[in-house]
Amino acid sequence: MSLDAKKVARIARLARIGLSDDEVQTYQKDMEGIIDWVEQLNEVDITDVPPMVGTGLATARLRDDVVTDGERRDDVLSNAPEREGPFFTVPKVVE
Amino acid sequence: MVFDYTLASARDALRKREISAVELVNAHLEAIERLDGRLNSFITRTPDQAREAAKAADELLAKGEGGALCGIPLGIKDLFATEGVRTTAASHILDNFIPPYESTVTANLKRDGAISLGKLNLDEFAMGSTNLTSAFGGVENPWKRQGSDARLVPGGSSGGSAAAVAAGLVLGATGTDTGGSIRQPASFCGIAGVKPTYGRCSRFGTIAFASSLDQAGPMAKNLRDCAIMLESMAGFDAKDSTSVDKAVPNYEAALDRGVKGMRVGIPKEYRTDNLPEEIAALWDQGIAWLKEAGAEIVDVSLPHTKYGLPTYYIAALAEASSNLARYDGVRYGERVTGPSLDALYEATRAAGFGDEVKRRILLGTHVLSSGYYDAYYLRAQKVRTLLQRDFLQAYEKVDMLLAPTAPSGAFAWDEKPTDPVQVYLNDVFTVPASLAGVPALSVPAGLDSKGVPLGLQLIGRFFDEETLFAAGHVLEKAAAFSHRPTLHAGVSA
Numbered sequence: 001m002s003l004d005a006k007k008v009a010r011i012a013r014l015a016r017i018g019l020s021d022d023e024v025q026t027y028q029k030d031m032e033g034i035i036d037w038v039e040q041l042n043e044v045d046i047t048d049v050p051p052m053v054g055t056g057l058a059t060a061r062l063r064d065d066v067v068t069d070g071e072r073r074d075d076v077l078s079n080a081p082e083r084e085g086p087f088f089t090v091p092k093v094v095e
Numbered sequence: 096m097v098f099d100y101t102l103a104s105a106r107d108a109l110r111k112r113e114i115s116a117v118e119l120v121n122a123h124l125e126a127i128e129r130l131d132g133r134l135n136s137f138i139t140r141t142p143d144q145a146r147e148a149a150k151a152a153d154e155l156l157a158k159g160e161g162g163a164l165c166g167i168p169l170g171i172k173d174l175f176a177t178e179g180v181r182t183t184a185a186s187h188i189l190d191n192f193i194p195p196y197e198s199t200v201t202a203n204l205k206r207d208g209a210i211s212l213g214k215l216n217l218d219e220f221a222m223g224s225t226n227l228t229s230a231f232g233g234v235e236n237p238w239k240r241q242g243s244d245a246r247l248v249p250g251g252s253s254g255g256s257a258a259a260v261a262a263g264l265v266l267g268a269t270g271t272d273t274g275g276s277i278r279q280p281a282s283f284c285g286i287a288g289v290k291p292t293y294g295r296c297s298r299f300g301t302i303a304f305a306s307s308l309d310q311a312g313p314m315a316k317n318l319r320d321c322a323i324m325l326e327s328m329a330g331f332d333a334k335d336s337t338s339v340d341k342a343v344p345n346y347e348a349a350l351d352r353g354v355k356g357m358r359v360g361i362p363k364e365y366r367t368d369n370l371p372e373e374i375a376a377l378w379d380q381g382i383a384w385l386k387e388a389g390a391e392i393v394d395v396s397l398p399h400t401k402y403g404l405p406t407y408y409i410a411a412l413a414e415a416s417s418n419l420a421r422y423d424g425v426r427y428g429e430r431v432t433g434p435s436l437d438a439l440y441e442a443t444r445a446a447g448f449g450d451e452v453k454r455r456i457l458l459g460t461h462v463l464s465s466g467y468y469d470a471y472y473l474r475a476q477k478v479r480t481l482l483q484r485d486f487l488q489a490y491e492k493v494d495m496l497l498a499p500t501a502p503s504g505a506f507a508w509d510e511k512p513t514d515p516v517q518v519y520l521n522d523v524f525t526v527p528a529s530l531a532g533v534p535a536l537s538v539p540a541g542l543d544s545k546g547v548p549l550g551l552q553l554i555g556r557f558f559d560e561e562t563l564f565a566a567g568h569v570l571e572k573a574a575a576f577s578h579r580p581t582l583h584a585g586v587s588a
Contacts, residue, residue, distance in 0.1 A: 003461075008457070011457050011460050011461050011464065012457060014460050014464060015416060015444075015456050015457055015460040016420075016423070016437065016440040016441050016444055017441060017444045017445055017448070017453055017456060017457065018438075018441035018442055018444070018445035019445065019453075027453070027454060027457055030454055030515055031454065031457060031458055031461070033514065033515070033516055034408065034458060034515060034516060035458075035461075037405060037516050038405040038408060038409055038471065038475075040401075040402065040405055041402055041405050041406065041409075041471075041474055041475060041478055042474075044399070044402055044474075044477075044478050044481065046474060046477040046478060046481070049477040049478075049480050049481060050477070050480055051473055051476030051477050051479075051480065052476050052477070052479040052480040052483060053307070053476060054307050054337065055293045055294065055307070055337075055483075055531075055532030057292070057293060057294045057337075057339050057532065057557060057558075058294050058336065058337045058338060058339045058340075060336070061333070061336070063333070072195070075195035075196075076195070076426075078193070078195055079191075079192055079193060079195075079426070079427035079428070080425075080426060080427065081424060081425070081427070081428065081429065081430035082430065082432075088425055088426055090425055090436050090439065091432065091433065091434065091435055091436055091438075091439055093435075093436050
């Protein structure tokens, strides 16, 4: 399956990773090689095989609906790259 | 001599007060000073906290108190969040991240008295098999080929952990294994490493790579040391929904059970056409050792083995692209600002992630994207079911499997292939157990013709780490691996 430059640029956009045109070329080559290699899975007969979504060793648990953690606003904000008072800040989103 | 201690013998010496925790910790800190400028196994050193903790440990030991690891100097892979101590995942995007909480695994080790000397280097976000993808520089394997000073890779992703243990800088280290990241570096550095059953150790506070595969485990000089560490690290944790509520056995007690009457499977698909002769010979040697100790050797088939690697890469990369979406430059981590929120995300992630991480996120995004999800991701999940069935069917006939850990010994930094697929092939023997969720370990079993270590791998049933410890200990005793690397704390320069 071919992965052209336009497609790679679109994937990068979906992944929110800024790439230069040169980088798009480099990744396109690498990714094409890897995708070609994984295509071998098409040989496997997967008729009626359920997907494995986890090892299934742990069972889902319920717990009481009570607060177990919290009141740690300053901890939560302690690694913010930029903040104003008790808020994370980002560039203006709504004009 | 301080650097002859194993974790177990140091523990006993500390209890008998033959050495103090302060002496033990200082000697290891001094060795780090002396050797780690070159090895680069640590990203962050914490000598002051370690000395304080050692004093406190001595007070407890003097009273005959203290936990199972009281006063033992360890290194922590820099993928475990440590409260108040910078945690980077070897990525620039977390250059200055100081977690306000502690991972469950490291909290358990601390509870039992272990002393961290610092945070160990790894492949960026644990993505790699060489430790060369770290944003903080590669790690040098303390082993050398005979007659050569070429820098060898320690393996990865837990390369800093393996190198630090092998060089005698710490008595044990935590690792994490997603597709071989404990076992392959253990093999490359001539130490023991255990990847427990998925769900045995809590993932809480371990920076996520591929959540359905990531599992923490111990790395140390031998399996007794690993057993002591694993008993501390393991256990149910309500903070991890995949943690399994099952009692933690006394692993150390399992070491001397032997293998008499046990059935050991030899998976025929692992004997590939291009398997190097030395690796095949070592494997045969391992078979002979287990046979001599009374095990029955049984040929088994794991028919889907060849699909393990491609299945792994689709599953792991899909999960990685999803997990790493959180590094957006808003709540924590480094930020590169831009005129809009999207521009900020793109600039932050372009600057913060290294090449291998970007490649994996892009591929993961692709296999999850609309129009490709069924063809790649869903198909891989189905093949993963078949790979797991291979193991479960084999375990109807045998108690464990024996295989090589890696298809080669450590290679030189400049021998790393430029084709990513060739690098991925390092994990060919370790990935299937990860996909199935079953436990596995690696023990050093010999040296190759160039003088670098090779490991053997045992793969077991769900939660049957004890059988692996017993059989692994048989291999350890038979191999009597007592070689030391060129760069070692106990050798004066």
